[in-house]
Amino acid sequence: MRITRVAGAFAGIAVAALALTACNSGTPGADPSQGGDEPAENPWTVATDVTLEGSPTFDAITSRGSVNIGVKEDQPNLGYLDPTTGERSGFDVDIARWIAASLGYDEDKIEYTVVDSANREQAIINGQIDYYVGTYSITDERKEQISFAGPYFITGQGLLVAADSALTGVDDLTADTVVCSVTGSTSIQRIKEETPSKTVELSKYSECVEQVKNGQADAVTTDEAILIGYAANDPDNLKVVGEPFSEERYGVGIVKGDTAFVEHVNTLFTDGGDVWQEIFDKNLGAAGVDGTQPAVDPAE
């Protein structure tokens, strides 16, 4: 098995996941210091009189008068749509909103489009979305088709299993283990290449979680930051096990060659003061995920 161990920075995540239940009972995004039902104020401000020379993405946004952002909506704490309130929340969604605000667009001028992992590059190439923020790892293969700003977060691949499962980590996977993941993800690719397990490929991680709950699959594999959200929502039935076994560097997906837009987003991440931290604390930190803001890599 050629699994790379990534210890240190991520090692605390699985442990933290076990202690999550107590922290996750509040409304996602609610600021306890505010009390009552008042929504917390955003840590960013909406810019005015923005110009961005030489960016086809910015030109398209300007002529349309709204921003079209590609997101996930079934990943609690990252990209989530509350079916009852209709509210979107999560670290990725807030990063996406922060970028929109830096271009001069508030929530009422944002359109969200759900794009599954397998369809991200095509949605960016087609111009169906202006940019994508949704647990999107920067890879060389994807960089042949699109550009990335970032990284803005780093996590690692892990395993989610039933609470009563005997599996303790990736080394326990055998030819008899059924592991579910998502088409077009780095997670499915790595588990196929580096373990002997049987695999099931679906469109969304929430569908894989259902497979584990009803016994059709033994494990879900993807980024720990994603898995921790599912475990926290159902700690009686699910747990995250083992140590992370990859490094996933999240980037903002942008049409290939729009360097002006990439530079704008990278500058926002670099010069954004406390905004990144506030977005992280509210969404992932509150859920027990460890993390520090990574330096952007202009070479992406």
Ligand code: GLU
């Ligand atoms: N970060 C990994 C990827 O981009 C897995 C999560 C996802 O599919 O969004 O492939």
